[in-house]
Amino acid sequence: QKEVEQNSGPLSVPEGAIASLNCTYSDRVSQSFFWYRQYSGKSPELIMSIYSNGDKEDGRFTAQLNKASQYVSLLIRDSQPSDSATYLCAVNAANSGGSNYKLTFGKGTLLTVNP
Amino acid sequence: EPEVTQTPSHQVTQMGQEVILRCVPISNHLYFYWYRQILGQKVEFLVSFYNNEISEKSEIFDDQFSVERPDGSNFTLKIRSTKLEDSAMYFCASKVQAGLYGYTFGSGTRLTVV
Numbered sequence: 001q002k003e004v005e006q007n008s009g010p011l012s013v014p015e016g017a018i019a020s021l022n023c024t025y026s027d028r029v030s031q032s033f034f035w036y037r038q039y040s041g042k043s044p045e046l047i048m049s050i051y052s053n054g055d056k057e058d059g060r061f062t063a064q065l066n067k068a069s070q071y072v073s074l075l076i077r078d079s080q081p082s083d084s085a086t087y088l089c090a091v092n093a094a095n096s097g098g099s100n101y102k103l104t105f106g107k108g109t110l111l112t113v114n115p
Numbered sequence: 116e117p118e119v120t121q122t123p124s125h126q127v128t129q130m131g132q133e134v135i136l137r138c139v140p141i142s143n144h145l146y147f148y149w150y151r152q153i154l155g156q157k158v159e160f161l162v163s164f165y166n167n168e169i170s171e172k173s174e175i176f177d178d179q180f181s182v183e184r185p186d187g188s189n190f191t192l193k194i195r196s197t198k199l200e201d202s203a204m205y206f207c208a209s210k211v212q213a214g215l216y217g218y219t220f221g222s223g224t225r226l227t228v229v
Contacts, residue, residue, distance in 0.1 A: 034217045043206050043220040044158060088158065090217075101146065101210070102171060103218075105158040 002027040004091050006106035014114050019076040021109050023089030026070070033065055033072045036088040038108065044088055048074060079113040086110045117141040119221035121207050127227045131196050136224045138190045138207030147190045148208040148218065149182065151175070158206070164190065197228045 003026040013019045021035075032051045036044035050056045050063040050072065062075040072091075076083055086108040092101055120139040128134050140147055149161040162172045162182055169182065181193045190209075194201055204225050210218035 032216070036217075036220075043204075043223045046217040046219070049217045090158075092217075101216075101218075102148065102160045102163055103150075103158075104160070107157050 002030075002091075002093070002104050004089055004104050004106040006087075006089050006109050008109070010110040010112060012112045012114060013079050015079060015081060017079050017113075019079045019083065019111055019113070021074040021076075021087050021089075021111070023072045023074075023106055024070055025072070025089075025091045025104075027091065027093055027104075028070065030070075030091045030093045032092045033063070034090040034092065034103065035061075035063060035074045036090055036105075037083075038086045038088055040086075044090075076111075079111075081113050081115050084111060084113050117219075119207055119209055119219050121205075121221035121224050123224060124222065125225045125227070127229060128197055130199060130228055134194050134197055134226060136192045136194075136205050136207075136226070138192075138221055139188055140190055140207065140209035141211070141219060142188070144209035144211045144219075146210045146212075146218070147182075147184070149192045150206045150208060150220075151203040152206065153200075153203045161192070161205075194226075197226075199228050202226055202228045 005024050007022045035048040038044045048063040050065045056063045060077045064073045088108045089106040090103040122137045147164040152158045162176045163170045179195045204223045206223045207221040208218045
């Protein structure tokens, strides 16, 4: 069973702080990794993708990947109240036929940014 | 920005009835998916569809479920005889090309089986 685990929330940070979200995955052949943001009652929205070890920065967001440790994280700098949402880690491994690319999601971490 | 469109946004149906959830993927996308999310639980993969056929389906996607792309634009999920446990948000998603890229989700259909 391929699992994606996220640190249990909820996570509460003050406005302007750094929020750190963590995720581990069990399937070593996983090849790409995503962070989605989901507001309550809404669909997942892709905010970051990362494919190789190291850091990837996009504005206030930084994704970090360590394939040896099977670990991926998301840092949100200068957190804003509008960042309050559930953050979903998702992992993708192509099936043997190469035409699938399904995502396996973690349960998500609820982030609250307090003004 | 192109969107994946889903209709209806909310559907209430009686147990045992058939429902069809509709999706219009982004026009140049080639890979299509259905996911569901039971309230408070993980987003779960149901089925992937490429080149007019199912490429993978999960254990959830049993004989009661089917997908179709009847006219080159719509992508539908049919549940033949709904059960109470089918109540969930159903998300359609699509992506443009092969390769390990993220994909775009639609806004979802909340299905309530009573």
